[in-house]
Each structure stands twice: as structure tokens, then as C-alpha cells.
Amino acid sequence: MKEQCKLIKKTEIIPGIFDFTVESGGIGAAAQCGQFLHIKCGGNTFLRRPISICDARDGGVRFIFEVKGEGTKELSEIPEGGYIDILGPLGHGFEIKAYKKPLIIGGGIGVFPLYKLAKDLGSGANVFLGFRDKSRVVMEDEFNAVSKMCIVGTDDGSYCYNGYIASAMEHYIKNNPCDMIFSCGPTPMLKAVKEIAEKNGIECQLSLEQRMGCGIGACLVCSCETIFEGTNKYMRVCKNGPVFDSKVVKL
Template sequence: MRVLSNEKIALNIYSLTFESTALLLESLPGQFVNINVDGEDSPFFRRPFSIADVSQDSVEIIYEVIGAGTWILSTMAAGDSIDIIGPLGEGYDLNFSGSKSILIGGGVGIPPLMFLYNKMKEQGIELQFLAGFKSVAHNYIPRRITNVQYSSDDGSLGTKGYVTDLLTESLLNNEVKHIYACGPEPMLRKVIEIADENEIRCSVSVEKVFGCGTGICMGCVIENSLKRFTETGRKYSLVCMEGPVFDSGDVNL
């Protein structure tokens, strides 16, 4: 695949677009691509990235530079060749049935929700978008995504505090049928706790180390809930293939 653009869009955060196959252009929100950044030495495994958007002929990912792999990725330029497999995994349930929804994300967990937002807008679904960042410098959400309620750790953007506080507040005033979440694990645990208290369906996108991303190494397991264990007889689910999006009632995060 050929890189079309790779631009810094916030503090340490980049947007990379690449020319895509017909298969990749059919990607759905919550699905991911797996990128081989260095071939066979270090970093060794491919690196998974949620798909942030699909346009007519390209796919976008958004990533934060946090280690050797993402640093190498940040040095790529338009025209470079990039080794990408995808789309992989099971994304969010797109059977919206007109329900009122909240999208809640933290940091670089937000890109799949941006993609989901686009799909929901196309279908005229009523939604609220809650986004949490460390600071205003980390915010990369484009202006076309409107009515976002922000929180930040330092109060430089939106409300000071956790994005989950915005969720609690929002549920006091609104009847919500479905929460879609992606972000760090402590945030997801809190979202699930709030969803459970309010008896709202909750879909979470989970991140684990993937050995392959294609379901063959069987390394990236997450523990099934008692409910799912009873249904399937299996103690674990494969995050890369059966996820990364799960109904919160199916897994123990």
C-alpha cells in the first residue's frame, strides 16, 4: 500500500492516510489494520490501529507516538510503501434501530468512534459525543464533528476531570439506549460500571497485545463473562478476531 499523507494533527499525534484495496474500503467502525513497521527485527510484531475513517479511495488511521513502532511510522512520507493487512476484527454493531446513543472515548481511543460517528450521521441517528483528553494540545477531533462535549485532565479543554463524569451527568438528563466506548482500560471499566447501573447496553473496544491480529497465534485472549462462558463453554475470547469490540456483558475487563 502507498502512503498518501502522514501529518501531525496534535501533540505527538499523527494522521496517516494510505491508498487502499477494495476490501479495505469496505472497513467498518471498530475494525483495525495491522501494520508491519519494521519487517523482522524490532519492533517484532505488527502494530494494530483502529480505522479512523474511510473515504472514496483511502483509509485513515490516527496514532500517538509512544514507542519505537509508532516513531518509525511517524517518519513515513507520502509515496512510501507500507505493509498493511486489513480490515481485521469485528467492529461495532451497526444495527442502530434509531436508538439514542452516546459515543465516549479517551485519548487515542477516539478514532474508531469518529468513524462510527460518520456512519451514524449518515443514518440520522441521534447521538452525543463525549471526548476526554490530557489537555487541549492533545485534541485532534476535526471541526466537522460537531457538538462534542470535552473533558481534560488540566481543564484546558471543556470540563476539568474525567470524561466518565460527563457520562454520569448526561445520563441524568437523557434517556440513552446504547453506549459505544473506546479508551484506556480504567476508563472503560468506569463506563461499564455506569452503563450497568443504568441498565444501558454498552459496546467497548478493547486493546491487547496482538501476536498476529489474524486469529492464529491465540495470544490476545480476554476472559469471557460467566454469561458468555455458559453460552459457549469457552473461558476466553480472541480479541483480534472475535473483538476488538465486545458487548460489555460478554467479557470481564
């Protein structure tokens, strides 16, 4: 659905990363974790930009984004009280079943769609969050509040675990087996997570990022190569994903 949503709360949580909450009737009520919004940023940007749903409730949607280029810059300049043209909720999100020991691992801006997931898993997940350095760490307290355990790591060791967060996860699951891994983050991290999941025989769902055009499966801009029932097949990240079973994804 398409809505003109009023921006009711705007915070720059760390330099260049904005946390927006908008009023929304239908989108908030329908949103599932892992789905995304396709947002008209205003100004000179013609194409919408995909941004994940971080949290949602009947009446409101929250999304958090990093200013990367023209579109997200224009979006960051919308004042509280302004209106944003949003299409959503779009895509195929995370599939949740009754897992005994779910594990969530996110990196950088990939942590945002994992917040609603952690909440929807009913505080039962062990969460691993990785960032470049201490200055880029976000949402640690919020994840702590909705998960069983939350481990944070930084690539340069400036805060908590020193090193790539996928390594921390790999050490952890040796003694603490889990039955599902959910992940979103930069491609090298997703690749490492996929390999660790396969090596340990653990089911895994990955949320992919691709440049997108229409966001609704018509233009094929976001096609990615997958292995489906033994053969190579192109799938659309916006429609078939962004969340895929790690076994079908080629990274």
C-alpha cells in the same frame, strides 16, 4: 487482505500523533467502523502493530496513531509517497442498528476508531471525548461536524469540562436517556463506562486494546477473560473483538 498502500497524506496533528491517509483498493471499501489494520512498521520491528481504522472510503483508509515505542516511531518516519504493508480490515467492529439515542464516549487515542462510527450513525450521536489536558485535545471540530452534540473534557480542567469524561456522561444521561453507549479508551475509563451502563440498564459496546501477535486469531497472545453464557471463557481481542458487548467483558 494484504495490500501495499501508498501514503498520500501525512500530518502530525499534535506532537507525537500522526494522521495518515493511504491509498487502498480493497481495504477501504471493506472497512467497517471499529475494525483495525495490522501494519508492518518497517525498520527493525518484526511484528505488525494494530491501529484502528479512523475513516475509510472506496480507494482510501485513514488511521491516526501516537508514537509509543519502536514500531510506531518507524511508522511515523515513512514519508509521503512511501508504501506501507497493511493487513486488514481485521476484527469484529461496532454493531450498528437503528438506535434512537446513541451515545459515543472516547478517551485519548481511543477517540480515533469512534470517528467513522459517528459518521456511520448519521450525525445522530451525542459524543463525549476526554483527554489528559488541553494540549492533547484532537478531532474536536471533526466530531462536531458529524455528531448531534460533542462535549470535550480534560482530566486537569484546562479545557471545557473539568474532570473525567465518564462523569460528564453519567450526569448527562440522568436527564437524557440513551439506548446504546459505544466506547473506546483507557481501561479505567472503559471500566467506569461499563459500570454506568449496567447501573442504568443501557446496552453498551466496548472496544478493547491488548498487545497482539498475529492479529488474525491464530496465536492467542491477545486472549482476554470474558463471561459468556454464564461461564468464564477466553476470547481473542483480534478475532472476537476488539469490540465486545460490555456484559461479556471482565475489566
